[in-house]
Amino acid sequence: MAETITITDDRTGQTVTVPIEGGVFPASAIRSLDPSLFVYDPAYMQTASCKSAITYLDGENGILRYRGYPIEQLAEKSTFLEVAYLLLEGELPNPDQLATWTHDITHHTFIHENMRKRFVDGFHYDAHPMGMFVSALAALGTFYDGAKDIDDEESRQRQVVRLIAKTPTIAAMCYRFSAGLPFNYPSNDISFPANFLSMMWKIGDEYELNPVLEKAMDVLFILHADHEQNCGTTAMRVVGSSNADPYSSAAAAASALYGPLHGGANEAVVRMLNDIGSIENVPAFIQSVKDGEGRLMGFGHRVYKNYDPRAKIIKQTAYDVFEVTGKNPLLDIALKLEEVALQDPYFVDRKLYPNVDFYSGLIYQAMGFPVEMFTVLFAIPRTAGWLAHWQELLADKEQKISRPRQWYVGPETRDYVPMSSRS
Numbered sequence: 364m365a366e367t368i369t370i371t372d373d374r375t376g377q378t379v380t381v382p383i384e385g386g387v388f389p390a391s392a393i394r395s396l397d398p399s400l401f402v403y404d405p406a407y408m409q410t411a412s413c414k415s416a417i418t419y420l421d422g423e424n425g426i427l428r429y430r431g432y433p434i435e436q437l438a439e440k441s442t443f444l445e446v447a448y449l450l451l452e453g454e455l456p457n458p459d460q461l462a463t464w465t466h467d468i469t470h471h472t473f474i475h476e477n478m479r480k481r482f483v484d485g486f487h488y489d490a491h492p493m494g495m496f497v498s499a500l501a502a503l504g505t506f507y508d509g510a511k512d513i514d515d516e517e518s519r520q521r522q523v524v525r526l527i528a529k530t531p532t533i534a535a536m537c538y539r540f541s542a543g544l545p546f547n548y549p550s551n552d553i554s555f556p557a558n559f560l561s562m563m564w565k566i567g568d569e570y571e572l573n574p575v576l577e578k579a580m581d582v583l584f585i586l587h588a589d590h591e592q593n594c595g596t597t598a599m600r601v602v603g604s605s606n607a608d609p610y611s612s613a614a615a616a617a618s619a620l621y622g623p624l625h626g627g628a629n630e631a632v633v634r635m636l637n638d639i640g641s642i643e644n645v646p647a648f649i650q651s652v653k654d655g656e657g658r659l660m661g662f663g664h665r666v667y668k669n670y671d672p673r674a675k676i677i678k679q680t681a682y683d684v685f686e687v688t689g690k691n692p693l694l695d696i697a698l699k700l701e702e703v704a705l706q707d708p709y710f711v712d713r714k715l716y717p718n719v720d721f722y723s724g725l726i727y728q729a730m731g732f733p734v735e736m737f738t739v740l741f742a743i744p745r746t747a748g749w750l751a752h753w754q755e756l757l758a759d760k761e762q763k764i765s766r767p768r769q770w771y772v773g774p775e776t777r778d779y780v781p782m783s784s785r786s
């Protein structure tokens with residue numbers, strides 16, 4: 364069978380035949396027929412905006428791989444820092460590379476004292492930590508001369524290390540401020556997830572790290588590190604395509620992640636489970652979703668039409684965490700919701716399955732994180748994915764500044780109407 368597609372413009376009878384590669388054909392085919400002809404594709408449902416070698420996602424079969432490695436293997440055997448290196452460099456690090464990378468990240472975790480004191484103090488006492496986090500990312504770039512030197516590879520690498528190293532510090536800072544607690548400085552002697560947990564929870568010099576929770580945090584970081592061209596990553600690429608610095612681009616990506624249909628869904632799931640209140644209310648809630656009164660948060664995905672592989676791993680991690688923290692009382696409601704939804708034709712027919720956010724909030728809550736911090740927890744590891752895509756974009760000679768076209772449906776030209784003649 365020919366791996367080509369032929370398009371005929373019936374207005375002119377002109378025809379073009381182009382190859383289909385990897386399920387994609389180039390839009391230049393349409394341009395060659397008529398440069399003023401465009402494809403209407405709201406939400407990019409059918410548009411591949413770039414070539415990418417970072418993350419592979421097969422939504423029909425529930426497959427997720429970073430640089431070819433199955434997410435299940437990485438979650439079980441790897442660490443977040445190793446995965447971040449893999450996403451950025453394309454290969455798993457050897458022992459020397461990992462040691463250097465870990466050293467570099469560990470020694471860039473401090474933030475400028477002005478960020479901690481003067482910047483954060485400007486927020487209202489009850490500011491949402493994600494709003495603070497988004498602003499802090501953009502502000503961070505103003506502290507570094509080289510932030511804008513995006514054509515200099517060495518400078519780019521420095522900004523990448525800084526961003527990955529400092530996001531946990533910023534995240535913990537936002538939480539401590541909103542809780543009215545003093546800031547904890549990073550430590551150079553403990554792992555990446557342990558450092559974050561310690562900055563979150565240490566009181567005075569005291570924090571007893573539980574290795575199960577340290578591992579769970581690392582697994583959650585691995586699972587959230589990248590997910591190809593989602594809304595946040597697309598924002599990173601669109602803003603990055605204007606040659607904006609990576610801090611401003613990451614702030615844009617984090618803003619996209621903040622939305623309840625994207626990274627804000629884990630927060631929405633816990634609020635939903637609280638509203639449902641008990642297992643007996645599950646059938647009535649499911650009925651209200653089917654009646655169009657709201658969505659079952661943590662269910663459904665633009666790409667996955669099967670069980671999200673991350674949700675499976677997270678469900679298992681939840682049980683490990685609950686061994687330490689005690690069971691989250693909302694778990695029973697979540698399990699019942701999943702059971703009812705997966706048997707209901709409304710959800711079955713639309714291929715709606717639990718996504719990454721369905722169980723992650725329960726773990727975060729059991730670990731003591733307030734719901735407002737959930738999206739921040741997502742943003743910390745996703746920074747590595749955003750930066751991997753930003754680097755790939757800058758190296759891609761086929762990319763230009765992002766600039767989609769529109770289908771104009773407004774009024775035709777008309778003459779200005781003076782105020783006295785307007786009713």
Ligand code: CMC
Nearest residue numbers: 624625626628658659660661662663664665713718719720
């Ligand atoms: N509950 C009830 N109905 C749903 C849901 C849901 N969670 N998700 C989709 N549907 C229905 C929707 O009403 C539509 O039905 P119909 O064909 O009758 O109009 C059909 O399923 C297709 O939905 P859609 O909105 O066209 O699908 P989409 O690909 O645009 O949306 C989504 C994907 C994730 C935004 C959506 O499934 C959703 O809103 N889910 C809840 C929010 C959520 O959990 N988001 C986290 C996504 S995973 C984390 C991440 O990657 O950021």
